[in-house]
Amino acid sequence: MNRVLVGLIALVTMLVLGLAPAAAQEDAGVLNIYSSRHYGDLEAPFVAFSEATGIEVRVSAGTPQDLLGRLRADIQRGDRSIADLFLAIDAGVLSLAADEGLLVPVESEVLNANIAEPFRDPQGRWYGLSIRTRTVVYNPDNVTEEELASLNEYRDLADPIWRGRLCMRPAGHIYTISLFSSLLYHLGQEQATAVTEGIVANVSRYINSDTSLIRAVAAGECDVVVVNHYYMGRLANGSEEDKAVFDSVRIKWMNQDVNGVFFNINGAGIVKNAANYENALRFLEYMSQAENQCGEPTCFPGSNYELPTNPEAELNETVASFGAFTLDLEYPLWEYGQYQAAAVSMLEAANFGFREN
Amino acid sequence: MIKLAQLFSTAAGRYDVSSSWERHISLPPWTRLILPLALVGGIMLPLGALLMVVFEIDIARWTHMWETFLPRALTNTIFLVASVGAGTFIIGTAFAWLVTAYDFPGRRWFERLLLLPLAIPGFIIGFVYVSIFEYAGPVQTTLRGWFGWGRSDYTFPNIASPAGLVLVLTLVLYPYVYMLARVAFREQAAVSFEAAQLMGLSRFKAFIRLVMPLAYPQLAAGTILAMLEAMTDYGTVSYFGFPTLSERIVVLWSGEFNPTAATQLAFLMIIVALMLIALERRMRGKAKFYQNAGQGRGLRRQPLRGVKRSAAITACLALFGAAFVLPVTQLLAWVIAEVQSASVNIWNENFTVYAGNTIFLAGVSAAIVTFLALLIAYGLRTHAGKGKRLSRLLARGVTLGYAIPGAVIAAGVLVVVNPIDGAVTDLATAHLGWSSSTYLLTGTVIALIYAYVVRFMSIGFSNTDASLEKITPNMEGAARTMGAGWWRILSRIHAPLVRTGLAAGALLVFVDVMKELPATLLLRPFGMDTLALRTYFLSVEGWHRSAAVPALAILIVGLIPVLLLMRVGEKSVDGRRDYSSERSQQTLRSNDGG
Numbered sequence: 001m002n003r004v005l006v007g008l009i010a011l012v013t014m015l016v017l018g019l020a021p022a023a024a025q026e027d028a029g030v031l032n033i034y035s036s037r038h039y040g041d042l043e044a045p046f047v048a049f050s051e052a053t054g055i056e057v058r059v060s061a062g063t064p065q066d067l068l069g070r071l072r073a074d075i076q077r078g079d080r081s082i083a084d085l086f087l088a089i090d091a092g093v094l095s096l097a098a099d100e101g102l103l104v105p106v107e108s109e110v111l112n113a114n115i116a117e118p119f120r121d122p123q124g125r126w127y128g129l130s131i132r133t134r135t136v137v138y139n140p141d142n143v144t145e146e147e148l149a150s151l152n153e154y155r156d157l158a159d160p161i162w163r164g165r166l167c168m169r170p171a172g173h174i175y176t177i178s179l180f181s182s183l184l185y186h187l188g189q190e191q192a193t194a195v196t197e198g199i200v201a202n203v204s205r206y207i208n209s210d211t212s213l214i215r216a217v218a219a220g221e222c223d224v225v226v227v228n229h230y231y232m233g234r235l236a237n238g239s240e241e242d243k244a245v246f247d248s249v250r251i252k253w254m255n256q257d258v259n260g261v262f263f264n265i266n267g268a269g270i271v272k273n274a275a276n277y278e279n280a281l282r283f284l285e286y287m288s289q290a291e292n293q294c295g296e297p298t299c300f301p302g303s304n305y306e307l308p309t310n311p312e313a314e315l316n317e318t319v320a321s322f323g324a325f326t327l328d329l330e331y332p333l334w335e336y337g338q339y340q341a342a343a344v345s346m347l348e349a350a351n352f353g354f355r356e357n
Numbered sequence: 358m359i360k361l362a363q364l365f366s367t368a369a370g371r372y373d374v375s376s377s378w379e380r381h382i383s384l385p386p387w388t389r390l391i392l393p394l395a396l397v398g399g400i401m402l403p404l405g406a407l408l409m410v411v412f413e414i415d416i417a418r419w420t421h422m423w424e425t426f427l428p429r430a431l432t433n434t435i436f437l438v439a440s441v442g443a444g445t446f447i448i449g450t451a452f453a454w455l456v457t458a459y460d461f462p463g464r465r466w467f468e469r470l471l472l473l474p475l476a477i478p479g480f481i482i483g484f485v486y487v488s489i490f491e492y493a494g495p496v497q498t499t500l501r502g503w504f505g506w507g508r509s510d511y512t513f514p515n516i517a518s519p520a521g522l523v524l525v526l527t528l529v530l531y532p533y534v535y536m537l538a539r540v541a542f543r544e545q546a547a548v549s550f551e552a553a554q555l556m557g558l559s560r561f562k563a564f565i566r567l568v569m570p571l572a573y574p575q576l577a578a579g580t581i582l583a584m585l586e587a588m589t590d591y592g593t594v595s596y597f598g599f600p601t602l603s604e605r606i607v608v609l610w611s612g613e614f615n616p617t618a619a620t621q622l623a624f625l626m627i628i629v630a631l632m633l634i635a636l637e638r639r640m641r642g643k644a645k646f647y648q649n650a651g652q653g654r655g656l657r658r659q660p661l662r663g664v665k666r667s668a669a670i671t672a673c674l675a676l677f678g679a680a681f682v683l684p685v686t687q688l689l690a691w692v693i694a695e696v697q698s699a700s701v702n703i704w705n706e707n708f709t710v711y712a713g714n715t716i717f718l719a720g721v722s723a724a725i726v727t728f729l730a731l732l733i734a735y736g737l738r739t740h741a742g743k744g745k746r747l748s749r750l751l752a753r754g755v756t757l758g759y760a761i762p763g764a765v766i767a768a769g770v771l772v773v774v775n776p777i778d779g780a781v782t783d784l785a786t787a788h789l790g791w792s793s794s795t796y797l798l799t800g801t802v803i804a805l806i807y808a809y810v811v812r813f814m815s816i817g818f819s820n821t822d823a824s825l826e827k828i829t830p831n832m833e834g835a836a837r838t839m840g841a842g843w844w845r846i847l848s849r850i851h852a853p854l855v856r857t858g859l860a861a862g863a864l865l866v867f868v869d870v871m872k873e874l875p876a877t878l879l880l881r882p883f884g885m886d887t888l889a890l891r892t893y894f895l896s897v898e899g900w901h902r903s904a905a906v907p908a909l910a911i912l913i914v915g916l917i918p919v920l921l922l923m924r925v926g927e928k929s930v931d932g933r934r935d936y937s938s939e940r941s942q943q944t945l946r947s948n949d950g951g
Contacts, residue, residue, distance in 0.1 A: 034882050058883040060946075066764070073771040074799070079606065080779075082800045082883065170598055172608035200407055205517065206598040211899025213495075219493030220508055231899070239694070344608075350427045353598065 012198040015200075020162055027337040029055040034063040034071060037266065037304075047301045048290070055279050064088040064174055068097055075102050083282060084274040084309055089130070090174050090268050090335035092181065098125035099337065103269035106281060113286035118329050119265055119309040129267035129287045130306035133229045135178050135261050136252040137214055142223040153255050154183060154262070158222070164203040167213055167222035171344070171353035174208075175228060175264075180347055181339035182262045187341075193300045196350040198337035206353055218245040228272065233305025233318045253325040264336075266306065293320065320336025393736035393752065394820075397730055399757045403769030403811050409619045411624050418618055424516070426605060434588060434601040434629065437523065441587040444527035446580045449534025452676065454564060455540040460658040461666045467673040468539070471922050474680040475532035476915025478889060479874035480592030482895050482909045483525050487596065490516035509639045522597040526587050528680040533586070533865070534579035536922065537820075540857060541572035542656070544827075550656055560659065574823040577637045582816060585630060592874055592893065602626045603762050607875070630760030634753070685912065691905035708888070708910055715887045715914055718802065718877075719870040727863040730817030735824055735847050752818070759815035763808070765875035766928040770808045770880065774798045786800040794930045805880040809870050816869065817862045824858025825851065864918040871915055888914065 009046035037043065046057045060083065062070070066188065067086065086092050086103060097103050098121060105124040105210045112124075118127035136151065143151075147161060157166060169176050183192040204222060207213050213225040214235060235246040268287075270280045286292055287300050293308035295301065295316030300310045302316050444491035456468040488494050492512075497513055500506065515521065534727065549571070553563040594604045601620060605728045609619040659670050737752045756873075758766060778798045798804045828851060836846045853861065874893055881887070895904035 060883050061890075062878045066875075069768065070771070070879055073768070073775055076775070082796055109656075170595070172595065172604070177794075208596055208598065209897055209899035212488075215899070217494045219498065221492035241694075330480065345421065348421070351425065353600065 002037055004114065011284040029053070029279065030084065031055050031270075031276055031283055032083050033057065033059050033085045033087050034081075034083040034271075034281075035059045035061050035159075036067055036089045037061065043242055044303050045292070046288065046297045048292070048298050048326055049283060052145070052286065053279075053282060054247075055282065057283075064090045064093040068093050068102075071271065072096060072100065075100075080273045082273045083271050084276040084280040085268050086126075086271055087266070087268040089132075089264065090178055090336070091126075091265050091267065091333035092178055092340045093174070093265050094126040094265075094269060095121070095334050095337035098123070098269060101304070102193050104272050104274075106270055106283065108285060110285045110286055114285075114312075115309045116311050118327075119267075119333065121269070121334055126267050127284055127288065128267040128270035128309040128333070129284075130293075130301035130304065131260045131263050131327070132261040132304075132306050133325070134175060134226060134255075135187070135229060135254045136224060136250050137227050137232065138224045138252060139220060139222075139248065140218045140250050141221060141248075151224070151252065154179070154226075155187065155256060156204065157226070158195045160198075160202070162202040164202070165205045165223040167200065167205050167216055167225045168199070168203050168352075169210065169213065169226070170197055170206040170208055171273065171347040173208065175342050176347070176352075177340050178336055179226065180333050180352075181336055181343040182328065183210065183338050184346065185335070185341055186259060187248060189346075193346055193350065196346055196352060199210040200350045200352050203352075214249060215245055218248045229319070230305035232322065233316065236318050237305075251322050253323070255328060256326055259330040260326035262331075263327050265309065265333060266300075267306075268315040268322055280355075282302050306336055359512040369490060372554075378626075390736065393733040395752050396733050397755055400758070400772050401751075401812055402816055403766060403808070404754075404757060404761070406772040407620050407623070407765065407769045409772075410620050413617055414621065414662045414760055415618065416903045418439070419621075422622075424616070426600060430600050430602050430605045431625075433519075433599060434603070434626070436519065437526070437594070437599070437601055438584045438588050440523045440525045440686070441530060442584040444523060444529040445534045446576070447483070448527065448531040449536075449579060449583075449741040450532075450538050450569070450576060450677065453535050453538035453542055454568070455669060455672070457539060458564070458656055458658060459669065459685070459802055463670060463673070464658075467677065469920075470677050470681070471673065472532050472536055472919050472923060473916065475868055476912050477529055477534070477681075477684065478592070478874075478892075478911065479526055479529045479590055480587075480596060480874075480896070481688075481892060482529050482680075483522075483593040483596045484901065485524050485687050486521070487516055487685055488901055489683070490514075490521075493737075514648075517597050519597075521600055522594065522599050525597075526590065529597050530586050531680075536574060536861065536865075537575040537579035537641070539576035540861060542568065544857075559712040566568040574826060578819045578823050580618070580638055581633060582759075582819070584633060586816070588626065588630065588760065589762050591764075595611050598834040602629070606762050607764055618766060618840075621739045621762050626762075627757055627760050628758065631823055634756065638887060666880065685909075688905040688909050688912070691902040692909055695906060708891075708907060711888045711907065711912055712889055712914055713887050714885050715871055715889070718805065718809070718887065719867040719918075719939055721802075722806050722813065723802055723863040723867040725806065726866045727859055730814060730821045730862065731852065733858065734818055735851055749898040754896070755818050756815035757780045759810040759813065761812070763873055764879060766812050766856060767808050767879035768874040770804055770811065770876075771799070773835040774804050774807065799880070799883050805877065805882070808875065808880055811854075813869050813874070815867045820858045820862030820865070821855065824855035828854055861922060864922045867913055867918045869881070871911065 007348075014300060019020075041061075045060070049055070050057050054238060056146055060112050067088065071081055072084070073082065073087055081102075082263050086094070086097055088097070098180050103125040106127075107124065111120070115127050119131065120126065138148065138151075139329060142165075144324045150159065150161070159272065170274075171177070179263070180196060183195055186192075194276075195304070205216070207216060207225075210227040210231040212232070213222070214228050214231055217225050229251065232251055235242040238246075255261055268284060270284070274280055288310055290308075290310050290312040292299050293301055293310040293313030295308075295314050299308075299313075300306075301313070307315065307319065378518065452471055455873055456464055456471070483931060490496050490506075492513075500511070500513070504666070513847075549567060550563055553567045554560065558566065589603050591602075591603055591607050594601050595607070597697070600608075602625065606622045606626070608621045611623060731753055733755065737749055778796045782797040785797045791797060798807075832850050832854075836850055840851070871887075872889055874889055876892060881890075888907045891907040892904050892911060895901075895907070
């Protein structure tokens with residue numbers, strides 16, 4: 001009996017000790033971020049921000065959709081969240097959060113001057129801090145010049161010449177959902193559905209990692225994959241093995257003759273009734289400055305081989321070496337959210353991500 | 358001719374519990390009914406909260422789901438759960454019997470080593486196996502290099518296939534059966550087994566007809582744990598691109614940004630789980646086996662010779678190699694490559710802090726779950742009055758959490774906790790000196806631990822319940838007639854008697870919390886990362902070498918409870934053996950005298 005009691009006391013002590021750190025850190029300089037970037041609070045640009053401002057950055061990471069769910073639950077409860085800033089790698093999720101009133105509009109001359117118009121919410125509820133494109137990577141040994149010349153738009157991936165040669169990320173991932181929402185926007189329901197079905201017929205394997213997709217192309221398992229461009233940047237700057245993978249594949253920018261390559265943003269908005277509003281605003285303004293939008297590892301875009309949303313900023317060297325390309329500015333970022341649910345339905349109907357075995 | 362059943366009932370002792378007798382030993386109502394049911398209510402609240410959306414059925418959405426993925430997700434789930442169930446039952450039971458009833462070189466080592474895969478989360482073995490055996494992996498690349506093959510020149514079993522998935526999940530989940538089966542076999546009275554052999558039954562027949570039925574509660578509990586793990590798994594099935602109900606729930610949850618359909622699908626999954634549990638209960642039937650604790654002398658091991666001995670060693674080596682050595686070797690190789698590559702800054706990460714967080718969350722949750730499980734299982738065991746069936750049914754409700762994906766439970770916890778969090782925080786600020794602007798429940802680990810308790814109560818409860826079932830109600834009877842109160846009975850008699858079961862349950866909860874992903878993702882406080890989360894983030898980014906570092910750390914942390922588990926099991930069994938052998942010697946002596 002006494003042993004059980006001792007155990008209980010030990011348990012309560014442990015719990016109190018566990019809670020203590022959360023209670024202890026109470027200075028003015030804190031910024032709490034819900035972030036769908038996976039690099040924890042040790043990210044170089046966050047550290048640089050902390051050093052420059054003295055504000056401690058604390059991060060809770062997760063998928064953008066999970067964090068949206070958390071934020072929704074927070075605000076619907078007490079009209080307040082434990083997060084000050086919502087940082088998401090998808091414009092659709094940011095727009096949904098904004099439209100549900102989870103994010104507040106910001107009036108900032110600095111932000112409006114620094115971040116180009118296509119990359120921020122017209123109502124100022126979220127701001128893009130970096131840009132990632134999603135395009136084709138292929139293996140030059142297994143794809144002929146002729147085949148390559150016929151592959152110019154995303155819809156060309158539905159061409160039967162790619163049957164059994166294409167690998168994709170599964171339907172559940174936000175990258176896939178957003179990419180197919182752009183097909184819906186540009187092609188309309190009917191054509192987009194036909195293209196999706198054609199792509200499903202061509203896919204030989206679904207791989208739930210962009211890096212693994214590129215490795216599969218390099219090894220010759222797939223001839224063509226669709227990935228975010230910065231994974232190529234990471235491989236180019238990785239280990240010897242990674243560099244060998246990078247050297248044996250090529251990047252091809254899609255939709256250059258039409259509306260431009262599909263892209264998404266890594267953006268953030270200030271959460272309604274944020275306890276540390278000033279710090280959150282300071283974070284956004286800091287990250288939007290040209291010198292902090294650079295291509296170096298200490299900058300927000302540069303740390304992940306992404307592109308700056310500030311037109312004055314310098315491009316990352318590796319990304320610049322991928323060649324010039326046009327972004328798809330026709331499909332506005334703030335409309336992504338409206339097309340995503342339809343895209344999920346379309347992917348489900350086409351059995352995207354399912355494979356008969 | 359004596360029938361086997363009669364032999365068994367005289368040897369091991371079988372009691373029919375008459376309700377009048379049970380009433381005689383009943384405890385005061387608040388301990389046997391009110392407290393347990395209040396706890397059950399608290400645990401089921403988050404699930405109940407989700408019930409609110411279950412009835413808002415969107416016909417068009419369901420029609421669409423039914424016409425598209427639902428039938429396949431359903432058949433996939435049944436296929437996976439059945440295959441993993443069969444695989445883990447066969448492997449777990451067979452190896453537990455092999456190391457308990459037979460002796461061969463290395464047995465003592467294998468007996469422990471075979472438990473180790475318990476410490477590895479499924480998604481880690483999943484991504485390790487896929488990267489070893491996929492097209493771009495070392496095995497196929499080497500083969501292509503040797504023979505100069507191209508893509509279409511050879512066929513290689515596809516690791517990212519349903520069969521590969523079943524293999525991987527069986528390899529990580531068989532220890533659930535193995536562990537409980539081993540405890541059950543060791544605790545079993547050797548008397549009945551030896552009597553059966555005297556009756557002319559072969560060792561194998563005695564095993565099938567006597568040992569397995571006697572160990573049934575634990576074998577079933579272990580297999581059901583493994584099956585529910587397979588059913589709610591997300592990390593591994595999504596990595597293998599194999600859509601199950603659980604995988605679809607997460608996709609619906611995150612892909613459509615609307616929890617309603619996901620929650621409804623989760624309830625469909627609960628129905629599948631309930632059917633499983635009901636099936637097990639039905640098979641168990643009314644049979645209740647009480648063994649007289651203390652009389653069990655461990656089985657005498659039969660030494661194996663010749664071919665059988667080599668076969669036993671080979672089988673153990675193969676299983677341990679596949680489930681542990683191979684993945685760990687690959688992880689080690691990645692870690693070494695990571696150390697040698699200068700380009701990655703993985704070493705800046707604070708792994709001791711992640712490990713500390715992991716141990717803290719797992720330890721606190723395991724302790725709470727075990728304590729609550731004991732209160733509930735014990736209270737309801739002694740309740741014999743009106744509503745007995747209903748209260749038992751409700752108690753079984755706490756096992757539902759195990760059938761629900763962590764993300765859905767996290768959502769339920771938020772629904773329950775959010776409305777009161779503001780008031781609770783204000784109260785704590787006013788009276789308890791809470792000085793943080795953070796919410797007391799969702800801003801700290803409290804909400805997260807609540808979710809763990811809901812999710813993993815099943816493990817604690819079924820272990821405790823199964824162990825308590827083996828204690829004869831005579832104990833309560835005797836203690837009650839001597840005037841002992843419920844807490845005294847529970848802490849002095851039952852808790853010590855079932856401590857092996859309790860410890861097993863607690864350690865399983867520890868390991869499960871350590872491996873948990875989705876609820877941890879959603880509910881953890883700011884700045885709190887665990888080893889499993891870091892592994893997951895790095896592995897989905899495709900950084901296998903970097904992910905290997907926290908993955909190996911999980912393994913090291915996970916080995917602690919697994920090693921403890923072995924010690925707990927052995928201590929109790931050895932202690933009993935000493936006692937009984939002493940007594941059997943006395944018996945022998947008195948026989949000589951007579």
